Amino acid sequence: MWDRKREAFSTYKRLSYKDNANPIDMEDNSALLQSGKDFEASNPSWSLSLPHVLVATLTSFLFGYHLGVVNEPLESISADLGFNGNTLAEGLVVSTCLGGALIGSLLSGWVADGVGRRRAFQLSALPMILGAGMSAMTKTLAGMLLGRLFVGTGMGLGPPVASLYITEVSPAFVRGTYGSFIQIATCLGLMAALLIGIPVKEIVGWWRTCFWVSTIPAALLALAIVFCAESPHWLYKQGRTEEAETEFEKLLGGSHVKSALTELSKFDRGDEPDDVELSELLFGRHLQVVFIGSTLFALQQLSGINAIFYFSSTVFKSAGVPLNLANVCVGISNLAGSVIAMLLMDRLGRKLLLLWSFSGMAVAMALQVVAGSYHSSDSRAVYLSVGGTLMFVLMFALGAGPVPGLLLPEIFPSRIRAKAMAICMSVHWVINFFVGLLFLQLLEKMGPQLLYSGFATFCLIAVVFVKRNVVETKGKSLQEIEIALLPQE
Numbered sequence: 063m064w065d066r067k068r069e070a071f072s073t074y075k076r077l078s079y080k081d082n083a084n085p086i087d088m089e090d091n092s093a094l095l096q097s098g099k100d101f102e103a104s105n106p107s108w109s110l111s112l113p114h115v116l117v118a119t120l121t122s123f124l125f126g127y128h129l130g131v132v133n134e135p136l137e138s139i140s141a142d143l144g145f146n147g148n149t150l151a152e153g154l155v156v157s158t159c160l161g162g163a164l165i166g167s168l169l170s171g172w173v174a175d176g177v178g179r180r181r182a183f184q185l186s187a188l189p190m191i192l193g194a195g196m197s198a199m200t201k202t203l204a205g206m207l208l209g210r211l212f213v214g215t216g217m218g219l220g221p222p223v224a225s226l227y228i229t230e231v232s233p234a235f236v237r238g239t240y241g242s243f244i245q246i247a248t249c250l251g252l253m254a255a256l257l258i259g260i261p262v263k264e265i266v267g268w269w270r271t272c273f274w275v276s277t278i279p280a281a282l283l284a285l286a287i288v289f290c291a292e293s294p295h296w297l298y299k300q301g302r303t304e305e306a307e308t309e310f311e312k313l314l315g316g317s318h319v320k321s322a323l324t325e326l327s328k329f330d331r332g333d334e335p336d337d338v339e340l341s342e343l344l345f346g347r348h349l350q351v352v353f354i355g356s357t358l359f360a361l362q363q364l365s366g367i368n369a370i371f372y373f374s375s376t377v378f379k380s381a382g383v384p385l386n387l388a389n390v391c392v393g394i395s396n397l398a399g400s401v402i403a404m405l406l407m408d409r410l411g412r413k414l415l416l417l418w419s420f421s422g423m424a425v426a427m428a429l430q431v432v433a434g435s436y437h438s439s440d441s442r443a444v445y446l447s448v449g450g451t452l453m454f455v456l457m458f459a460l461g462a463g464p465v466p467g468l469l470l471p472e473i474f475p476s477r478i479r480a481k482a483m484a485i486c487m488s489v490h491w492v493i494n495f496f497v498g499l500l501f502l503q504l505l506e507k508m509g510p511q512l513l514y515s516g517f518a519t520f521c522l523i524a525v526v527f528v529k530r531n532v533v534e535t536k537g538k539s540l541q542e543i544e545i546a547l548l549p550q551e
Contacts (some may be wrong), residue, residue, distance in 0.1 A: 106314040115276035118282040119247040121220030126251025134259030135269030162214020170222040171484030187284040190216035229471035238407030241468030344416035355486035361524040363493040366517030399459025411536035419461025420524040427518035434511040
């Protein structure tokens with residue numbers, strides 16, 4: 063079975079842009095691009111689509127917030143709900159959310175294709191509002207876990223839909239920049255959770271306020287998305303061409319509508335069924351791009367990012383840095399890398415940022431390995447550990463963090479985009495869960511040096527994988543990318 067997959071994948075890689083498109087298609091495509099110049103003297107205004115993108119990134123802000131909301135208050139939560147000192151219960155408060163996220167991500171493709179992108183955003187906001195309310199009002203561990211499960215479902219559903227939506231409504235020349243907003247919003251959500259959680263030790267029951275606060279951006283998302291454009295790509299797939307034209311006008315301006323619709327219709331494969339079977343994604347002709355996407359997300363999680371976040375407080379504590387200041391330093395590094403990625407995404411391209419990012423992460427892990435060779439009290443170990451931690455977070459945010467969520471909706475054909483993203487995000491959550499589950503056991507059996515060496519190896523494997531398999535999508539329309547990558551029947 064694997065031999066057939068490998069043969070198919072190597073065939074896919076050998077095909078160039080021109081090999082994948084027949085001569086007639088390429089001539090027609092050139093004519094289309096030329097005609098597009100008649101319709102537009104310049105790129106569409108970025109300001110028209112920006113408000114729609116900012117509303118969509120509220121899902122990522124909520125994603126980051128709920129990832130961090132229990133970090134500071136967990137001790138207070140366990141004391142108030144009567145499971146203080148029960149490490150299993152404390153772990154469930156965190157991991158139940160991840161389980162819900164897996165459910166949400168599995169459903170995301172079918173929901174986004176079934177009801178549209180806007181309603182999918184509302185459906186992601188609803189369980190986050192209900193779940194946060196349950197967690198804020200509960201007096202039992204069971205109530206807390208049920209609330210976290212609801213929140214996790216919304217967390218899993220929202221980000222894949224946001225990636226789809228931003229990819230489909232953004233002009234090609236700023237699509238990378240707008241895609242980077244997802245990572246920035248996640249960082250801001252994490253930092254907001256940290257800041258709001260600061261009074262938790264001084265104010266009794268403040269952890270309930272931390273949950274209530276999250277309902278505000280969730281409600282704002284559910285209301286604001288009503289006034290945003292629906293994805294013209296989704297509308298066109300539904301045969302609602304006139305509505306797609308109206309939404310293109312909102313997003314691109316009237317002078318660009320005709321060329322956008324012409325480009326969509328040019329690559330419409332009317333002979334293909336609308337429904338996408340799971341077997342078609344896992345074993346059919348779309349296997350190659352789904353394999354690339356799933357592997358990118360798997361390598362992202364196997365790089366050691368969760369281990370770095372988990373142990374960052376320990377590393378900074380050994381350097382005499384207070385916990386709150388340590389969290390702020392990590393947050394600033396994360397945000398700085400995300401902003402740099404935003405500035406460079408549409409200039410240098412996705413592939414180069416991925417190569418830089420995974421290479422830098424491998425170096426940062428190597429610093430951690432070297433630090434482990436010194437005694438813990440040695441100042442060199444402290445400096446290398448702190449420096450390696452901040453460098454790793456910075457380099458992760460530069461490429462490995464934001465790029466997969468942007469790149470994958472770009473390389474997936476329109477027909478399979480939502481469901482393929484659902485599969486890839488599910489791989490992300492499964493790997494995330496098992497890394498979290500096994501990390502402490504591996505650390506105990508292997509020791510930090512060997513474990514960090516393993517993470518560095520995965521980073522280097524990622525560099526080779528990106529170099530060989532990832533294509534550059536910078537500045538290309540989604541239709542250009544699709545015809546370049548889609549293999550022949």
